[in-house]
Amino acid sequence: AQKITQTQPGMFVQEKEAVTLDCTYDTSDPSYGLFWYKQPSSGEMIFLIYQGSYDQQNATEGRYSLNFQKARKSANLVISASQLGDSAMYFCAMRPFNAGGTSYGKLTFGQGTILTVHP
Amino acid sequence: DAMVIQNPRYQVTQFGKPVTLSCSQTLNHNVMYWYQQKSSQAPKLLFHYYDKDFNNEADTPDNFQSRRPNTSFCFLDIRSPGLGDAAMYLCATSRQQHKQGRREGKLFFGSGTQLSVL
Numbered sequence: 286a287q288k289i290t291q292t293q294p295g296m297f298v299q300e301k302e303a304v305t306l307d308c309t310y311d312t313s314d315p316s317y318g319l320f321w322y323k324q325p326s327s328g329e330m331i332f333l334i335y336q337g338s339y340d341q342q343n344a345t346e347g348r349y350s351l352n353f354q355k356a357r358k359s360a361n362l363v364i365s366a367s368q369l370g371d372s373a374m375y376f377c378a379m380r381p382f383n384a385g386g387t388s389y390g391k392l393t394f395g396q397g398t399i400l401t402v403h404p
Numbered sequence: 405d406a407m408v409i410q411n412p413r414y415q416v417t418q419f420g421k422p423v424t425l426s427c428s429q430t431l432n433h434n435v436m437y438w439y440q441q442k443s444s445q446a447p448k449l450l451f452h453y454y455d456k457d458f459n460n461e462a463d464t465p466d467n468f469q470s471r472r473p474n475t476s477f478c479f480l481d482i483r484s485p486g487l488g489d490a491a492m493y494l495c496a497t498s499r500q501q502h503k504q505g506r507r508e509g510k511l512f513f514g515s516g517t518q519l520s521v522l
Contacts, residue, residue, distance in 0.1 A: 320510060320511075322513075327515065328492055328494075328515060328516040328518070329513060329514070329515045329516065330447070330494060330496070330511075330513035331513075332510050332511070332512070335510055376446065376447075391437075391449065391452065392447075392449070392511060394446035394447050395446060396445070396446050397444075397445075397446060
């Protein structure tokens with residue numbers, strides 16, 4: 286079984302500053318994928334960034350980067366130069382690969398962190 | 405441009421009255437999912453289809469059923485909605501991910517259907 290823990294129920298950041306959202310996970314699977322999704326008040330889940338457990342480098346996507354520390358089982362999301370539109374709920378999620386090395390995306394989500402960006 | 409479309413955006417039903425939520429996709433993905441998300445909680449997987457193969461989560465109540473008549477469409481049927489079933493229902497799709505190919509296999513979500521039970 287997989288478990289995702291997001292210990293920050295809410296975070297506040299000033300516009301244009303950077304913020305880190307924490308995520309730790311627990312799994313016995315040897316390989317897996319880690320995701321971050323953004324959910325604004327409208328409800329749609331928006332994909333932000335992906336990290337494979339086998340990837341040697343940390344993932345980056347524009348203003349988003351993932352600080353992946355495999356030994357610590359952590360996958361923190363870093364948002365640089367925060368914008369007012371970044372205010373939303375953020376979910377960390379994980380999906381294992383099966384024994385055959387494939388997976389079809391059965392995600393387990395953390396409880397989420399509400400980010401508020403102040404002007 | 406919408407790739408995963410859920411209808412309706414808001415659905416109101418009466419206690420015990422069957423209701424169906426719909427989801428369609430233009431991505432030709434082979435896997436489709438239904439998640440239930442209650443207020444301020446994480447999405448919870450109810451079931452998913454891998455092609456035509458239905459996969460139910462162990463803790464999904466029998467009250468929830470699903471149909472996938474073809475690749476593009478998937479339906480969520482709630483046979484006798486209770487007050488506790490009021491939630492956002494999210495449909496998502498993905499392709500099977502191949503580890504060696506390093507495709508992300510990320511989930512594409514629809515905008516959700518907010519279900520209210522009166």
